[in-house]
Amino acid sequence: MRHLTALLGICLAAQAQNWPHFRGPMAAGTADGTNPPMSWDVEKGKNVLWRTAIPGISVSSPVIWESTVYAVTSISSDSKSEFRAGLYGDTEPAKDTSPHTWKLYAVDLRSGGIKWQRTICEGVPKTKRHPKASHSSPSPAVDAKRVIVWFGSEGLYAYDHSGRQLWKKDLGVIDAGWFFDPDYQWGVASSPVLWKDRVFLQADQQKNSFIACFDAASGKELWRTGRDEIPSWGTPAVLEWDGKAQLVTNGTKAIRAYDPMTGKLIWSLKGNSEITCPTPVAGGGLIYVAAGYPPIQPIYAVKWSAAGDITLQGDATSNEHIAWSLKRGGSYQPTPLLYGGILYVCSNSGVLSAYDAKTGERLYQQRVAGKGGAFSASPIAADERIYLASEDGEVHIVKAGPKYETLASNPVGEVMMGTPAFAKGMLVIRTMKHLVAVGEPAPGSRPASGY
Template sequence: MLKFKSFLTLFSAILYLSVCAQQIDPSRQWSMYRGNSISGYLDNVNLPETWDAATHKNIAWQTAIPGLGHSCPVVWGDKIFVTTAVSEQDEDDVKTGIYGSIGSVPDSSMHYWRVYCVDKHSGEIEWDRTSYTGIPEQKRHPMSSHANCTPATNGEFVVAFFGSEGLYCYDMNGNLQWSKDFGVLKSSFFLVKEAEWEFSSSPLIHKNVVIIQCDVQENSFVAAYDIKSGKELWKQNRDEYPGWSTPNIYSDGEKDIVVVNGYKHRGGYDFKTGEEIWRMAGGGDIPVPSPVIGNDYIYFNSAHGKVSPIYAIQKNAVGDITLEERATSNEFVKWAKLRGGSYMGTMLLYGGYLYNARWNGRMTCYNAETGEEMYSEKVGEGNSYTSSPVAADGVVYIADNDGNVYSVKAGPEYELLATNKLEQKVMSTPAIADGYLLFRTVESLIAISEIER
């Protein structure tokens, strides 16, 4: 009888854990920069139309995050993860606006690179871990931070990348599993190596593999690591200028492909082997935006230099698909716009339309299939916008650096629905979870929600 009772107890525990696991739908988790596959949207989430930080209207909670970090929040179940670099010298020290200075912030103070886990419902900090302590190996731009890379999680592990300060993997309770040191990753303007701007390419997790893209002054590469052990699975060297773009994943129908933005080498690599599938040169020579995936295409944008293009590239691309000068299509490039790409913002593909938001706040909407321009409008009154647009339930959200968040009706005609205020500087892109819109400001993590408490 005792053995039978023990069996029932064990069976009940297994059943309970199974039910709990089934309640978390991986497809509805904001597991990396801009959510699954960098898509930037999540529908059926029940977000409020208006909120106000000054009056606390629809502000579920606000939690101060020490230090300075432009990494975005990621969400899995009830856990939110965010990173930061803590230093008295860097506290709230961020310049906003559009200006031409390429200089770096003089910074020789001690920093503490940390990972925070925050409860989604209460805003309470569940745990925080210091990954690295020391003086930064690289300087940062006045608009940048020393914790720019958004973490990634698969519900079992969370990975944080701090550039020259290393790559770290924790379990969901904050226990360090492994770490890697890649030496100094020199992220600076390719024409002026002394203009250091800090590293910013975020990791992604796909099928228990961690992918990172490191386009730097010397020894650029893209690589894959086993998430459980940290073992290197493959590494491909790249002849590329420094870039700040996060890689993505797509399937061509037969295999998964790692896709990266770049100037000399935009392209795709076999997810399992790292073998190069296709490549393309040209575009903006300081690539920051990440590629987005939809239908049968991979969409790219970039800026700086002679052109600021937007490309729609077919998933079946192979070989060198570089466009001829002034050309806007070829066998594998469906369509291209040679001017108008964004310097900072990753595009949003939502409901058949492609939204490209520029640093000055002008957002252009295209028919994603044909490239036809539907509208081009300045959104709001802000002076600078480094946050990429996200969407939920027919609304596109974009924030300016002053903390004004603009709600734009999704679709081919421009309509500004609302302007809501956070009263803090916003440099990073928000995250979306069921019932929550989550903003990482320079000072805090803020949860927007109309859920009754």
């Protein structure tokens, strides 16, 4: 498969900024100092550093460790396997029940060359998936020693950076789907998280939901805590503040925080959407959790000191544990972005709302680039710029701050479902068929060769 190679003036230091799991460190989605590009056009080749074809269907996000980008995919033996992007309300699973191949790719961050690829497993998927999902929706997680990938019912796997399998685990069938009719299977999407040589997995399903912790070196299960939960798709987050850590999970019946070392519940908060996807984020002593499906679409700003049942009573919007909250405004799929004291929430239809992170006062609400669109990827930010990747094939750049301003809209030419990753001077984007790196070459460097 031909890939772009380019002689670049960009210096990628050995200690490059890492993007170790979904949405980067602490799922924050921020990377100041990386100076990502402002403009590009993938179809015309402008400011494209490389573009590497990845077969199959995947809505996962790329992750980066030093000089390697990791990506997963699932390849159906049915070449007409259905995938439908866009805004629609169909609940029926995709009809493809043919054998699949699940793969992990390690791609060179500088050149886009494939360092290695591994077939992780093969077979008929054990559950169906939503037509807007994939059988490889969870993003990988990576640290200095290993890459972790999870494919739901197809298992949990660990590889070292040379592609050698370290261990694997079969966690059984993970049956996640529509709360309204359990026969409508949609597949999993919650990504594994690595923290202090531990792997955390949130498995919310029709029955027997749980959150678990595994030793990253051996795969040994260290603890498992059952959850009274219906299916959910958010990735958990290990959030750290003031020297302490909490493992925070979104969920319909309750938003919950656990001690990551023991799995013991720290606090729980009832009152949420019936389908939850966004990942919790934190900063300034507050933990932000949102969701965007009926019956309510809340945003909660929970104090770090929260403990026990912190559910709001009656019409209250705050209490001793919750700094502020809104019943409406939460996002369905994109995870909110906390940046520069402002909480940005992007709806599925591309309405970007900005809130004062301390008080919840809404600063603005605008359609991205004046037109909105379809958005599954979560907003990310670096160097006072917010990047929003749409399913419609554009990455919009909005100025960070209390007033809305579109800075650029850059065509990528393909559906984008996963959240891009920042690297030094680059943005690494997962499109439906490629991994693409865009960046502005340093003056004097040779332009990238054609596709």
